[in-house]
């Protein structure tokens with residue numbers, strides 16, 4: 612089982628979009644996938660169709676979500692909290708997040724074992740999954756520390772805009788500090804697969820002149836590798852997450868992976884297939 616954290620300290624760069632569609636791409640290739648939502652905004656939980664309620668009294672996630680996994684060492688193991696998501700065929704296992712995670716952070720921070728509990732519980736499902744993909748918030752907080760401690764690999768999605776590049780320094784320091792913690796746990800340093808260009812405009816002049824300079828900036832000034840795949844800015848990647856179905860009760864959210872939304876026929880699909888292949892190759896699975 613390979614555990615991949617998807618993280619950048621800048622918001623809105625496409626982390627959640629990449630987690631759910633990369634999960635879909637890998638599952639279409641026959642891999643057994645677990646998605647874990649470690650962001651209190653719960654966007655991956657929504658994007659995988661697990662937030663079905665409109666009214667809080669119907670909230671069926673509040674009693675079993677990632678918060679419970681982190682809270683207790685001897686209860687709420689991953690297999691007890693995981694949900695089957697139909698946002699993609701084949702269906703994908705997801706550990707949902709919950710907005711309550713936000714107010715729980717202080718309490719969980721006081722518990723010195725939170726990162727260890729998460730890593731320990733991941734270990735207990737190592738024979739059930741080939742890849743675990745962890746969605747994170749753009750913060751430098753307990754939950755991102757938990758993700759970076761549990762993961763073997765890191766993908767850093769970035770729109771490569773100047774501010775995104777500047778905060779790469781924070782990501783590097785955060786990774787460096789976390790690697791000290793990992794060392795004390797006898798874990799190898801997290802392997803940075805690279806900065807993944809994301810939401811990249813299709814404009815041909817931009818691609819020819821600006822994009823190569825921005826990629827070079829990442830390599831030269833931040834010493835980080837840039838991944839070979841590039842996820843372009845395309846409206847279908849937003850639309851598939853916003854899809855709805857109309858029932859007798861009205862319209863309800865029915866998010867789908869780009870693969871199921873487009874039926875395999877789109878450039879976004881081709882890019883996510885390329886990303887899955889690059890991941891398989893870089894993690895020694897090809």
Ligand SMILES: Nc1ncnc2c1ncn2[C@@H]1O[C@H](COP(=O)(O)OP(=O)(O)OP(=O)(O)O)[C@@H](O)[C@H]1O
Nearest residue numbers: 622623624625626627628749810843844845848849
């Ligand atoms: N490649 C893309 N092309 C077009 N729109 C995209 C693309 N990737 C993401 N988006 C859109 O950009 C917005 C932010 O994307 P997303 O939620 O994946 O980013 P994020 O990094 O997870 O954000 P946050 O930091 O808030 O968690 C969403 O509306 C999403 O639909």
Ligand SMILES: [Mg+2]
Nearest residue numbers: 626627654747
């Ligand atoms: Mg997100």
